[in-house]
Amino acid sequence: MEASKIISAPWDRLRDTTLLRTRNLIGGEWCSASDGGEHAVLNPSSQQVLAKVPASSEEDARRAVQAAHDAGKEWAELTSKARASVLRRWHDLILQHRDDLGLILAAEQGKPLAESVGEVVYGAGFVEWFAEEGKRVYGDVIPPHAKDKRIVVVKQPVGVAALITPWNFPSAMITRKVGPALAAGCTVVLKPAEDTPLSALALGELALRAGVPPGVFNIVTTAQPASVGGVFTSDPLVRKLSFTGSTRVGKMLMAQCAGTVKRVSLELGGNAAFIVFDDADLDAAIAGLMACKFRNTGQTCISANRILIQDGIFDAFSKRLVEAVRSLAVGDPLADGSQQGPLINEAAFLKVNRLVNDALARGADALEGASVHDRGGWFYQPTVLANVPSDATICSEEIFGPVAVLERFSTEADVVARANNSPYGLAGYFYSRDVGRCWRVAEALEVGIVGVNEGSISTELAPFGGVKESGIGREGSKYGIDDYLETKYMCFGGVA
Ligand code: SIN
Numbered sequence: 001m002e003a004s005k006i007i008s009a010p011w012d013r014l015r016d017t018t019l020l021r022t023r024n025l026i027g028g029e030w031c032s033a034s035d036g037g038e039h040a041v042l043n044p045s046s047q048q049v050l051a052k053v054p055a056s057s058e059e060d061a062r063r064a065v066q067a068a069h070d071a072g073k074e075w076a077e078l079t080s081k082a083r084a085s086v087l088r089r090w091h092d093l094i095l096q097h098r099d100d101l102g103l104i105l106a107a108e109q110g111k112p113l114a115e116s117v118g119e120v121v122y123g124a125g126f127v128e129w130f131a132e133e134g135k136r137v138y139g140d141v142i143p144p145h146a147k148d149k150r151i152v153v154v155k156q157p158v159g160v161a162a163l164i165t166p167w168n169f170p171s172a173m174i175t176r177k178v179g180p181a182l183a184a185g186c187t188v189v190l191k192p193a194e195d196t197p198l199s200a201l202a203l204g205e206l207a208l209r210a211g212v213p214p215g216v217f218n219i220v221t222t223a224q225p226a227s228v229g230g231v232f233t234s235d236p237l238v239r240k241l242s243f244t245g246s247t248r249v250g251k252m253l254m255a256q257c258a259g260t261v262k263r264v265s266l267e268l269g270g271n272a273a274f275i276v277f278d279d280a281d282l283d284a285a286i287a288g289l290m291a292c293k294f295r296n297t298g299q300t301c302i303s304a305n306r307i308l309i310q311d312g313i314f315d316a317f318s319k320r321l322v323e324a325v326r327s328l329a330v331g332d333p334l335a336d337g338s339q340q341g342p343l344i345n346e347a348a349f350l351k352v353n354r355l356v357n358d359a360l361a362r363g364a365d366a367l368e369g370a371s372v373h374d375r376g377g378w379f380y381q382p383t384v385l386a387n388v389p390s391d392a393t394i395c396s397e398e399i400f401g402p403v404a405v406l407e408r409f410s411t412e413a414d415v416v417a418r419a420n421n422s423p424y425g426l427a428g429y430f431y432s433r434d435v436g437r438c439w440r441v442a443e444a445l446e447v448g449i450v451g452v453n454e455g456s457i458s459t460e461l462a463p464f465g466g467v468k469e470s471g472i473g474r475e476g477s478k479y480g481i482d483d484y485l486e487t488k489y490m491c492f493g494g495v496a
Contacts, residue, residue, distance in 0.1 A: 010043075010050075010107045010334055014100050021201035024054050024221060027067035028214020034059045039223035041198060044110035044342045044378055045332050053197045053221040061189070061231035064218040068160045068187040069237045071215025076157045076185040080134040083183060087131035090210035094124040094175075094203070101171060101202055106333040108196045109170050110341035110378075111296055113334055123172030125460035126179040126476060133481050134183030150492040155485040157185030158263055159239035162232035164225075164253070166244045167344050168299045170196035174203055176460075176475045177242050178217060184484035186240070189218045191228050195344055197221040233257045240484065243267070244301075247424070247469050254472075265473030265483045267301070267465060269398050270426030273419035274304035274455070275441070277412070278312040280431035281453070282320065288455025289404070290324050292429060294382065295456075297340050298402040299348070301470075302427035302449065302457065305399055308409045308418065318386060318406055322368045325382045325404065330373055340402055342378040349378040352401035355394040356383060359405070364388040367406075398424075412437065420446045426466035429455055448474075 011020060023030040032038075037055035042048065054060065075083070094101065102117030111119065140153035161181045165173045174190065181188050192200035197219075204219045222228045232238055233256035243253050244267040257264050274292060276285045293304045309317050331338035343349045349372075356370050369383030383403040388395060394405055409415040419428055429451035430441050442450045448466040451457045458464065463474035473483045 010103055013103055016097060016100050019097060019100050019104065019202040019205055020051065020198065021205050022051050022053050022198075023201075024056060024060060024064070025201065025204040025208075025217070025219040026060070026064045027070070027218070028208065033057060034063070039194065041108055041195070042345075043107055044195075044344050045334070047377055050107055051198060053201070055224065056220045056222040056228060057224070058227045058231050061191075061220050061228040062235065064189045064220045065160060065162070065231065065235050065237050067215040067218050068189050071213060072160060072187045075182075075187055075213060075216050078185070080137065080183070080185075083185065084131040084134055086211045087127050087134070087179065087183060090207050090212065091124050091127040091131060093206040093210055094120060094127065097206065098124075101199065103334070104202050105171055105196075105199045108198045109167060110333050110344060112338040112341055115296065116333070119169060119172050122458065122460070123169075123175040126172065126175040129460040129476070130179035130183040130481060133180070133478060136478070137184065137481065137485060148493060148495050150495055152490045152492065154488050154490065156488055158484050158486055159186060160237055161186045161188045161240040161242060161484060162238045163188055163190045164229060164232065164241070164243040164245065165190065165192050165200070167193035167195040168296055168301075170199035171203065173244050174200055176464075176480070180475075180481040181484045182212070182216065184481050186484050187216045189220060189232065189238070191220055191222060191225065191232065194221075194223055194225060229253060230256065233262070234259060236260050238262060241265070242473075242483065250471065263483070265475070266471040267473070267475060268426075268469060268471045269424055270301045270303075270466065270470055271305045271396070271398055271422045271424040272302055272427045272429065272447075273306045273308055273445075275308045275409075275415050275419060275428075275430035276310065276313065276317060277430065277432040277434070277437065278310045279433045280313070281433060282313065282317060284453060285317070285431040286320050286324055288429065288431065288451070288453070289321065290455075292451070292455035293404050294325075294328060294340060294402055297343065299344065299400050301398075303399070304404070304429060304455075306395065306407060306419070307404055308407050308415050310415075311408055311410055314406075314408050318367060318384070321404065321406070322384050325368050325384050328382045330375065330379060330382065340382055343380060343401060344378070346378060348400060349380060352380050352399065352403060355397060355399060355401075356385070356403060359385055359388045359392040359394045362389045362392045364392060369403075412441065416441060416444045420444075423469045424466070425468035426470035427451065427457065
């Protein structure tokens with residue numbers, strides 16, 4: 001199905017055009033790159049230039065780090081209640097401007113408009129949650145080991161936090177990091193993804209309007225992520241790095257942070273198994289899979305990468321899945337009714353094309369799609385593949401596209417072993433109506449997040465993060481603020 005209207009110049013649809021910021025935010029000022037360099041932000045649907053933003057260098061990154069450092073003491077000394085009221089105002093402004101923020105997000109990222117506004121609202125939830133959670137950063141009083149001593153534990157902000165965020169959630173992955181950092185009393189420098197800086201800058205504008213003081217939230221855009229990232233990982237003023245992105249880059253950043261022993265949080269790649277047992281509610285499983293697999297056109301770290309269906313229901317399940325996939329509306333993200341947009345850039349498009357072609361060349365069956373979309377550009381057909389040989393690259397690489405790969409299995413033991421046979425451990429899903437099996441499999445899956453009869457697991461209320469090579473640390477929930485806090489032990493002696 002094709003959503004009709006193509007819109008190539010979206011900015012005249014903004015109600016508040018001052019949200020469209022195209023400069024760095026450093027020390028509360030909007031500024032160009034020190035050498036005047038710029039890079040273009042493309043609309044992935046039309047490939048037209050949407051805006052030009054600073055192509056910042058190491059020098060700009062250092063200035064931003066210094067600004068964050070200079071603002072740190074005053075921000076940390078505020079009461080958590082005072083910080084909470086600033087964050088609360090930021091949250092309210094994000095919601096008030098959700099349509100404009102959604103439009104900016106859809107234009108630069110390619111996520112259909114309704115889904116983009118949904119991401120903005122999801123992201124605002126992290127700001128609201130952490131505004132409150134900052135008030136509950138409790139310490140401890142520990143029974144002492146000697147009569148004249150007292151042991152007290154307090155939590156303090158880590159200091160300057162450097163944040164590197166991905167293009168697939170240009171708004172929510174920022175608020176998921178900035179929210180807890182600011183609530184904890186840290187100041188931040190943010191490098192948004194090269195493809196999607198405009199959502200970040202719009203959030204920065206609203207943060208200023210909310211009363212976030214100059215230097216507390218700094219944003220540096222760049223086309224040279226390695227240079228800016230290099231400053232973030234080596235500058236001794238930075239005490240914490242939080243990164244969401246690929247496992248390959250996460251490993252490099254972690255190694256670089258070793259030089260100054262920075263705290264690191266990493267939310268990296270996944271290879272989620274989505275398992276459907278014979279006894280599952282098939283309607284629920286299809287709905288869950290569609291939500292999980294085709295959210296953001298398959299470009300999420302928690303997307304179902306390997307779909308394992310038990311023998312007894314394989315044929316019925318695949319038939320129904322093909323019908324559901326065929327009904328997806330592929331179209332311009334800014335047109336009403338679009339459900340699937342383009343892939344983010346040429347490299348992403350070529351990768352999906354390569355993985356599918358490799359699977360087909362090795363004998364996989366194309367049940368639906370399996371080719372570039374008629375719209376051209378970076379659009380790919382929603383696809384279902386079956387009988388994919390296990391040596392096909394698509395079975396081990398993260399697909400990051402609208403391609404569902406179906407595999408068969410016979411027994412619970414076999415499917416759990418196959419699901420766990422991966423260096424990644426971010427999310428896993430399964431459907432079954434057997435309560436005993438639900439506990440067994442949920443406990444056995446080697447992942448940080450399990451969807452049991454559920455394909456949509458993202459919320460600010462729950463801890464998001466992975467095990468194995470999928471990362472370190474948790475974002476969201478009462479656990480998410482810990483990553484921005486140090487634990488200090490005070491021993492009071494001479495207490496008579
Ligand atoms: C991700 O794909 O990195 C995040 C997805 C989410 O927050 O739901």
